[in-house]
Amino acid sequence: MKIGIYGYGNLGRGVESAAKYNSDMEIVGVFTRRDPATVKTVGGSPVYSANDILSFKDEIDVLILCGGSATDLPEMTPKLARDFNVVDSFDTHARIPEHFSEVDRSAKEGSHVALISAGWDPGLFSIARAYASAALPCGKDYTFWGKGISQGHSDAIRRIPGVLDARQYTIPVEAALSAVRDGNTPELTTGEKHRRDCYVVAEQGADTALIEKQIKTMPNYFADYDTTVNFITKEELIRDHSGMPHGGTVIRNGKTGIDGGNSHTFEFTLKLDSNPEFTASVMVAYARAVARIFCRGDYGAKTVLDVAPTDLSPLSPDKLRESLL
Amino acid sequence: MKIGIYGYGNLGRGVESAAKYNSDMEIVGVFTRRDPATVKTVGGSPVYSANDILSFKDEIDVLILCGGSATDLPEMTPKLARDFNVVDSFDTHARIPEHFSEVDRSAKEGSHVALISAGWDPGLFSIARAYASAALPCGKDYTFWGKGISQGHSDAIRRIPGVLDARQYTIPVEAALSAVRDGNTPELTTGEKHRRDCYVVAEQGADTALIEKQIKTMPNYFADYDTTVNFITKEELIRDHSGMPHGGTVIRNGKTGIDGGNSHTFEFTLKLDSNPEFTASVMVAYARAVARIFCRGDYGAKTVLDVAPTDLSPLSPDKLRESLL
Numbered sequence: 001m002k003i004g005i006y007g008y009g010n011l012g013r014g015v016e017s018a019a020k021y022n023s024d025m026e027i028v029g030v031f032t033r034r035d036p037a038t039v040k041t042v043g044g045s046p047v048y049s050a051n052d053i054l055s056f057k058d059e060i061d062v063l064i065l066c067g068g069s070a071t072d073l074p075e076m077t078p079k080l081a082r083d084f085n086v087v088d089s090f091d092t093h094a095r096i097p098e099h100f101s102e103v104d105r106s107a108k109e110g111s112h113v114a115l116i117s118a119g120w121d122p123g124l125f126s127i128a129r130a131y132a133s134a135a136l137p138c139g140k141d142y143t144f145w146g147k148g149i150s151q152g153h154s155d156a157i158r159r160i161p162g163v164l165d166a167r168q169y170t171i172p173v174e175a176a177l178s179a180v181r182d183g184n185t186p187e188l189t190t191g192e193k194h195r196r197d198c199y200v201v202a203e204q205g206a207d208t209a210l211i212e213k214q215i216k217t218m219p220n221y222f223a224d225y226d227t228t229v230n231f232i233t234k235e236e237l238i239r240d241h242s243g244m245p246h247g248g249t250v251i252r253n254g255k256t257g258i259d260g261g262n263s264h265t266f267e268f269t270l271k272l273d274s275n276p277e278f279t280a281s282v283m284v285a286y287a288r289a290v291a292r293i294f295c296r297g298d299y300g301a302k303t304v305l306d307v308a309p310t311d312l313s314p315l316s317p318d319k320l321r322e323s324l325l
Numbered sequence: 326m327k328i329g330i331y332g333y334g335n336l337g338r339g340v341e342s343a344a345k346y347n348s349d350m351e352i353v354g355v356f357t358r359r360d361p362a363t364v365k366t367v368g369g370s371p372v373y374s375a376n377d378i379l380s381f382k383d384e385i386d387v388l389i390l391c392g393g394s395a396t397d398l399p400e401m402t403p404k405l406a407r408d409f410n411v412v413d414s415f416d417t418h419a420r421i422p423e424h425f426s427e428v429d430r431s432a433k434e435g436s437h438v439a440l441i442s443a444g445w446d447p448g449l450f451s452i453a454r455a456y457a458s459a460a461l462p463c464g465k466d467y468t469f470w471g472k473g474i475s476q477g478h479s480d481a482i483r484r485i486p487g488v489l490d491a492r493q494y495t496i497p498v499e500a501a502l503s504a505v506r507d508g509n510t511p512e513l514t515t516g517e518k519h520r521r522d523c524y525v526v527a528e529q530g531a532d533t534a535l536i537e538k539q540i541k542t543m544p545n546y547f548a549d550y551d552t553t554v555n556f557i558t559k560e561e562l563i564r565d566h567s568g569m570p571h572g573g574t575v576i577r578n579g580k581t582g583i584d585g586g587n588s589h590t591f592e593f594t595l596k597l598d599s600n601p602e603f604t605a606s607v608m609v610a611y612a613r614a615v616a617r618i619f620c621r622g623d624y625g626a627k628t629v630l631d632v633a634p635t636d637l638s639p640l641s642p643d644k645l646r647e648s649l650l
Contacts, residue, residue, distance in 0.1 A: 269590075272589045288459075308631050321422055
């Protein structure tokens, strides 16, 4: 299977690495909007200009789109889905229906398959919610995120005057997580489920008390959460907070029985050292499914909910039944 | 959707109960090999003789087979898949390929759809293994079962002379589970992953020391495990050990990155008050999928690995994308 990588940041590097764990995959090249001469790939893949992508139309089975959800993908995915089978990781939850319908139109016009919103949330977490609610129709869902770096919250801190750099960890509130894990079904706000730990590098002589107050009172981002602010040096930030860990837990507690007398807990947890590398690894598995769906002539936009587990595996259905069932 | 229940033990009762949580389902009837007059259903469904099943051919969309895997299903599923769309919970792991191919032939001859081995293991656990290995191709899988009642091990104790009744709980070894959950990848035998707790009612005057020794040294069943034997009264057994709890955990630890430098943990856990009711609830969700696959004319045997999450839900794909992604 011949894979193209469109966009080469953390996610693109993750896709290039993930391909090496899948012996049925081969990277045709990395396509960048920067000057290709300035881009060095971690796995030695050739680099081309994004402007030349159409000349690779017959050489790429699936193009993996590694742009951002805010401005890149809403334009990129519909445009490229006309000429390529594509996978993206569009993760602006509220705008997924709109993105889906634009990509669907374009993929159908070009007779291609486009899988949107691959990754873990949206992605594997969405799948867990689907199985959980199908198996336990009478129940209540919870999603806890973290411990992990939230890019949006880190950026919000960086915009405060006097802040040089910052990292924000979203962390589940242990008592809330334990209560749900034990089968309880409390009503919990996002703020009751999570706390926020901030590591901030301030400018020399900055008013750290004021920065801390500005963080803790910031509406939407921090005001409704138990927030801790730690001032550290640039060296400490680089040494201790350069990783991109993330993860979380989806839990559904539900009842069965003629009188609802029996309770069940369905839990799915991910603990990820590298959010972009894991997301990329999931995208690569869905690229395999996209190639198969394309061969069956079932064109248009798809999501992870539309793909059977069999289509993700390099093993034959026979082998999968033998080894996994 | 019109559902028939074939066989009416714990699993059949679970299916009858589960249908009431799915407003798109209706129970046509329960089909029993016993005298229908002697069977009283928990949900008030009508009871018919299994001998009359063929006269319901046009009234049932999906027939849910609630027989046992040892002797019932190997015969029942291929036979009934010729005339009905069916779901079974065949769980003899080693014989699944053989069962699949017999059911497949028969379902294709009769132009029906037969989903085999629905439940949680095989079933949701198989699905978790499939997603985990697709997302983390370089990794190692673990399955821990319990805490839960093992029917086979309980039966093995009951066959010992002097034993009136018994229940055996399979319990994960906490240290092994914690080590794996923390990202380690030790080599572990089934005996290193599980311990066995036995509750035994002995005949008056029986040699309990001898019974305990016979349990603990029983090859395959107990000899390789840390086994505890507790002698209790019949009343205590009924009071404290009448439930059918079960569950377990599937974990995969895997690596990503160009040099394999980042680790990830994928964990799926079920805690079930009632093994048969949860299994039944999963079977009912797959009955919905079977009806849809039948409408698409995709006849033959299927497993849970062949079904996309969308097909399990009563919600439309639009609504699912909006609410779950």
